[in-house]
Structure formats: structure tokens, C-alpha cells
Amino acid sequence: MIKFTNVFKAFPKGGLALKDVSFHIAKGEFVFLTGHSGAGKSTVLKLVYADEPVTSGEVRVSGFNVAELRPRDVPMLRRRLGIVFQDFRLLEDRPAEENVAFALEVTGARRSSIAARVMRVLTQVGLAAKAQAYPRELSGGEQQRVAIARALVNEPSVLLADEPTGNLDERATRGVFQLLRDINASGTAVVMATHDLDLVRQAPYRVIELQEGALVYDSAVDEPRDQAATP
């Protein structure tokens, strides 16, 4: 599904953002990507959705060889992924349902099928009642649910979440995390970058930890370790 093989990523101004990172995430897995800020979590995700070029090594994402992807094929890759950010990235000038519909429209989906699919994902994230609300009328947790609905509407095989709970209070965090778990339970792989270790400890999922651009721990390969020792 997602396979990094000896991946290096150089900063434009010198230095390495990722050093020789290799891992393999299988279909339907839930993986935490942890580490301090600046450790390279976001960079890993950006390489997955081809927002940054790979400096060397191989990145494969659901059949795409990302390092050799032509610019015109990048949109095709992204339609197979759902992406969620800490800052939601919703369009402020349209209501929730149109924010979700947008992701379908850009793929050229038939208009007749859009409304039904949008309603289905909004129901899935528990926001069917607020379909007409504008982002500014929604709480942070609700906005993140809209963003998740937008990420899901194209039925991606992987959901990438970059600190999805970073801007949320504890209650909203729990809600959003539970939603991501539900999504994973229905078969979608989830890669969640976070530095919230409470969340990581709550669930029995695989943990990949980065430190200054290097992969220092992968619970799938390494010996289990004392969780208290992780940063």
C-alpha cells in the first residue's frame, strides 16, 4: 500500500529532512507516525501525496511510483488518498456539504451522484444535520469532521492525517480519533502523524517513530519497548 525504501529527502537549503527511511504499511493498517515537531512526520506524508519530490530512494503508494510520477499524474494519485490537516483547510466561502462535494467535482464525478455520496459521508462523520453550515459556524471538532468527510468522499484506500487533533480540545480529540478508528475498522488504512502520546497509548496500533529525519522505532519490526521512554 505504502512502501518507503531507503528514502532520503534533502531540504532545499541543505541538510536532510529524511535519512534512509524504509517501512511498509499494509492495506487496512492503522499506523501512528510519532516524533518531535521537525522530526520529519509531515515530510513523510508530503512525500506520500507527492507534495514534495523524493531526493533519493523509492516511494510506492497504491501502485504509483511516486518518485517518478509525472506532474500530470499527481492528481490521479491524490484522488486515491484522503488527506486531513491540523488546520482543516476548508473553503470558508461555502457550506460543509459543498466543501465535501468539491472533492468529488474536481474528479469529474457525475452531478447526479454527488449529492447522495456527500450526504452519506456527512452522515458517517455525524454531521448530516449541519450540512448547510459554513465552516465559521462550526466548532473545531466539527470542522475537522467536515475535512474528514471530504477526505473520505472519494473512497480512498488510505487516509493521511497530519496532526488531525492538534487544534482540538480533549473532547473533540477523542471524538475525531474515534472517528478515525471507525474509518479504519471499515477497511481504510489510516496513517496518523501525531505527537499526542496519550492517544498513541490508548490504542494497540503500530507506531513508527522518527527522530531528526531518521526512523528510530517501528513497533512492527522492533522489540516492544517501555512506552514511557518514548518522547
Next chain:
Amino acid sequence: MNLTIREALLAFRRAPLLSALSVTTIAFSLFVVGLFGLVAVNLQEALRGVAERVEIVAYLLPGTPIESITLAEKDIEAFPEVHSAVYVSEDSALARARAELVEFRDVLQELERNPLPASIEVKLKPRFRDAEHVNDVADRLRGFGFVDDVRFGRDWVEKLDRLRQIAAAVGLVVGAAFAVVAIIIIGTTIRMAVLQRSREIAIMRLVGATNGFIRRPFLLQGAIKGMLGGLVAVGLSYGAYTLINRWLIQAAFFSNVQALAIVGFGTLIGFFGSAASVGRHLRRV
């Protein structure tokens, strides 16, 4: 396509102030071009009026039989450059002189013999009213056996030529400069519209929109803004023209084709300006 139109029109509703500002900027840039165009059109009109008076007169030897003259008249009218060739007999020349030269009426009245020769007055088609063609036709007229002398205002025709060249050169250079300035200003305005929506563009890319999909509403929007700007510019020019006409001088306005060209120019700048701005933006992010 449906979506392209919707997104393009939505942009006007979402950012009415910026949209209005773009249209106004485009309108005033094109208005300046339009004003200059008006000057050019009127200068051209004035020159055409002057050029209309370019005339070649072939004086005929006395006693030339009228049959030869009629034939020659036909021949001359068949010249590709010639608009009309009119025979003026000795008598009508005198009658005209009497009518026109009032001061000499008495002298002309007392003449025993008509001193004025008969002539053929030749007018050229508008596009041949320059020194080269006038000389050329004059030479051919001299070739007729019964033509005594050929007259035309040589200096005057040459000066007219020069004036025309200057007008054309100034028109081209100043017109091009104005057009370039308009393009730059309009390009900047469009760039602002693109930057204003850069967040939206980033999100569109994130959810897998192709560059073409992102670009299309901008192109349509740019073309619409350019067209509206062009229409307003023509309107403003018409206002200026009306004022000038009422208070200053009798002036000419654009022909429909010229007015349409201004609107078309605005539309094209809007379209290609957007294409350049969005293209640059998409390449950079």
C-alpha cells in the same frame, strides 16, 4: 463545463469588491487606449478629408475632337488607381472661373476669347492618393497625344505623404506603448485575483484537481472581466466623445468594428493575462 461557469461566476459573488476593482482597472486602462484610438481615428479622418482633394488635371490641346476625349475618359477611368475622370470643356471651365473668382468677374466678363483650356480632372481611389501613384498616373496621362500639360500639387502631395507616415509611426509607437501599459496593469490585477484565491487553489490541488480544472474558471473569469472592462471603456470613450463633440470640435467616433475590437482586445488580455498568472502560480506551488 457547467462547473467551470459556476465557479467563474461565483468568484464575482464571493469577491465583489476585487472583481469590481479588476473590471474598473481594465476599463480605465482600455479607456486610455480608447482615447488615443479616438485621436488616431480623427487624425485619420482629417487626413482622408485632405487627401480627397488630391486631384490630377490633364489640360488638353485646343481643338481636340470630343470623340477622342470621350474615349480617353473611358480609358482613364479604367486605370486601376482612378476613381473618376471628368471632362471639363473650355466653356464650363470659364463658367466655373466666373463663379469662383468673384474678384475677377469683370475681367472674365469682358473676354472676347476664352483663354481657359479644356481639361480632364482625375480623382484617385483613396488608397492610391500618395505621391508615388499620383506621379505614376500623371506620367500615363502625359502619354495621351492631345494632353498638353498635367498638373497636380506635387509638393503638397509629398507633404501629405510625410504627414501620413508620421501619423502612422506615432500611432504605432504610442498605441503600442499604451497597449503594453494596459496589459501590465491588467495582468497585475488578475494576478491579485489569483493570489487572493491561492488557498483555494492549494486545497483544490490537494483533493486531486488537475491543473486544467483549476485553470478553466480563472480563464473564463478573466475573459468576462476583460469583456466587461472593454464595454465600460467603449462607454467611457463615447462619453468623452460626446463631450468633445459638444464643447470642442466636431469629431468622429469608432466604427462598430473598432468598438468591437476594443472589447475583443479586453477579452483577450483578460483571458491570456489569467492564463499567464494562473500558469505561473501553478508552476510555482
